[in-house]
Amino acid sequence: MKVAVADVGTNSSHLLIAEAHAGANQQGDFRVLDALKDRTKLGECLDAAGNMTPEGEHRLASALTRFKELAAAAGVSEVRVYATSALREAPNGSEVAARILARTGVYPAVISGEREGELTYLGVAHSVELGPDNVLLDLGGGSLEFARGGPDQAADILSLPLGSIRMTRAHLHHETRGNRTGIKAVQDAVRHALAPHAARFRIQSGTRVILSSGTAEAAAAVLSGREGSINGVGFSVADLAGLLERVRRLSPATRAKLPGLGNRADTIVAGLAVLHAALELLGAETVTVSEGALREGMLIEELSRFQSFSSGLSARQRSVLATAKRFGANLGHSQQVAALSRALMDGLIAAGVPFPEDARSLLTAAAALHETGQIVAQSSHHKHSAYLIRHAELRGFGPHDIERIAQVARYHRKSLPKPSHADFMTLPAADRALVSRLSAMLRVADGLDRSHAGQTQIHSLTRSGQGWTVQISGATPLDLAGARDKADLWTREFGGLEFKVMPAEKA
Template identity: 30%
Template sequence: MTQPIATSPFENASVTAADASPRTVAVIDIGATSIRMAIAEIYPDGQSRTLETLVQSVELGHEAFDNRRLSRRSIEKSASVLKRYKRVLREYGVTSPKDVRVVATTAVREALNRLAFADRIFVATGFNVDSIDEAEVNRITYMGVMPHLRAHPDLADGKSIVVEVGGGNTEMLIVRGGNVLHSQSFRLGSLRLLKTLEGVRASAVRRRAMLESHIRRTLSQITDAIKRDTAIHLIALGGDMRFAAHQLLDDWDGNSLAEVPTARLAKLTEKLMSLSEDKIVKRYDASFIEAETVGPALLAYTLLAKHFDLPHVYVCDTNLRDGLIHDMAVGGSWTADFRNQIVRSAISLGRKFDFDETHARNVAELSRKLFDQLQDEHQLDSRHEVVLFVAALLHEIGMMVNVRSNHKHALYLIRYSELFGLSRDELLQVGLVARYQRRAYPQPSHEGYGTLPQQERVVVSKLAAILRLAIALDDTRSGRVREINCVADAKHLVINVPGLDDVSLEQMAMRENSGMFRDVFGLPVILRAGKLE
């Protein structure tokens, strides 16, 4: 019988502070059409208050989505904008690099010269640009939107499709009962849509029809990921939908979920699609950034709502910068709820490959206990615990491909999967830990491993060594080893198994599997039965 998806007993991380005074921080979002900065105060209890927001238009998306390169002119303009932002930060007393986070999304991430862009920004400003991927965006989106979903009584039942149509991509989360069922990124964005019309001389009606054709192709992909077995709600994020909500709802406070009737959204979209950018700016007091993208973006939202026959669309004010500020407030730590979402996603992936779920869960739980009790030896943080736990769950999914080389196939399947909440770098770490659960030790010539910086190579080796111990402890695949007690001294690591009188089979497996732990940590491993004296 298939077991219900359960999560690991991760505990919430707490936020502490040396004193009660707020800390002033800033986040800068380098997007496809603009560079935005939010300056905020973070309080010891994790709360924050935005002090100022700035926005400056750029044309990075036009170039990146056209020829996958950023021009020297655009790079220098971006550097100039960030220099001005840095001067503003000095006025607020924000001078430490740890108090500023600069991220770049789709446009910079897709540019072939993204490293040159990041290097130029660093030389000009000292800012380190972090090109975040879809997984990081989804994580921030999830953290921002879930409080709204939980607080809204109408969204407690059914599925919520959380969608943001950006300049380059459309990001989607499918949530039900607080659990993420699916996350995916689609190459559909307002600027990409506009690119399809470049050089086309046609009427407004014909141009709209062309945009609809592109959008509907993506809609078919979205609907393939959504099982229509219950009520569906659409939660729209992004500046374009916030613009629409403010135009259509006189009483929206900008904080709570807005409920926009689909029929009224369709009429506004129709009107905007018939106007030039200059007329949109004048008639709606919009910025040129909004005027350029609002029509195609709203058309995508409207068609999605109509496709599911939804009478209204919920609009949420959550944005990337708010999420980044919250992330800084909690020190980048993952909440227990978010970690458990990652675990749910991993178990779902394991089931697709018909993994031995009972054994996988036992090994994962033993891995977590080893990680916890060996903290003084490995000195790793809570995120690495999640990497180990997921690798333990998925270490045998390659069995479906090939039994003999299942560890290598596990690396490939994990690395190129769509596990919710884990970035590409984190997926590589998970995959490598699973790859080294048996046979060869890490080698520079191995795929993926040799390209890692030394610090990450050491992390992979430490986690893989711990995973091998956990696998040995469940060598009988009976789950009879539940509790362990680890004692490390200068010469040995002793693992005691309370409640069992005979662990001879596990001792044989431990002798075969503990060599990597000895080489990494310098401690031979001894397994003993019975209670610790």
């Protein structure tokens, strides 16, 4: 399986294309096929109110268009994109993301700082060896994430608005050679913001401290004198302080000539100052640099989800998966819609709504194949999906099963089932009722992943008066709007549906 992921930061956007190793027996085992970095510099495209300007929107759209084209050339149908601080804090961030989708066909899903830290820690865990207790500092242009955890995942995450670009603008925007006052202002801001949380991330005996950021990589390159990869390179906090003192004395033009600094000449002073102040406050003495970060964590999560999903399939569901691959379906989206569909069915069954024994298998197959018709055309692709399913020779399913799967997929969008539809009316009454109910679940599930970000989770489905309430988390504004728009058949079959969004910190 091939996957393309990208992260959109305050300073730059990165694409990573990879595939799972053939016969990999470890989740997240992959090889990189291609990568691309675009210095979008969205941090300089914010107006006085913090809104993303048209120039920033244009830069992002151009970058994501290139990412999509490169992914397509590698045989990947879609790029999963997560946006961090710049779009997260922009008041118009969700509107920009929706316009970017309409313009490029790629949706930059905005994630929280905590989610960013979680994924970055995952990327780090697959890049350097972690111990029983680890503290990660990930410095971006807009924010600084802290994460503490064990060998595999983070247990505690904090995000603070202390990014290198943000601190440069706040305290070093008129930087001159040897600006001690500005550096002191940066470090005082770090200490003030981190002090209330320092106990959570205090370095103890045996704690391994990891840095993940372009600033940390630049520092490691300069201090070690290495060219190429610096993954796993370590240095002391005292060495970091010495580097800060050395670099602050240089003009930006001179800094740019130092190997490893390059395009970071304008923000490296603030970045080093932020890291030094934070590490000193936490009591760190030595650090290790990881080149694995957010996008590697995204990639590992995506591949692991798919490997877990595919390993648990029955023989006939593996046939469905093979068919989806053959027709170029977005497997990440298909998997997510299938999971959400089954969660809705589980909630209905728990509430006493009966379904035949084979309903779950039919729903899973329809969810996996609902967008295969896009290989024919985007327009009316729901009808094309039904046609392809009927002629795909799905192993393990009889003609009766295949027809029901085809019709459920056909009704995942657009018109609801009705008497004027000849194919629908050829079904026995019991099958028409089942197709309508399964389609109702599929429509809502598809809406809940309208962004194709794969973040939405269903926590519960309960009766509420004459209708239902579903508790969800992780949904983007686009997902929530999509689910509400596509709840029409659900309302007809089961009653009204209300969406209750759980706060991110409680999800």
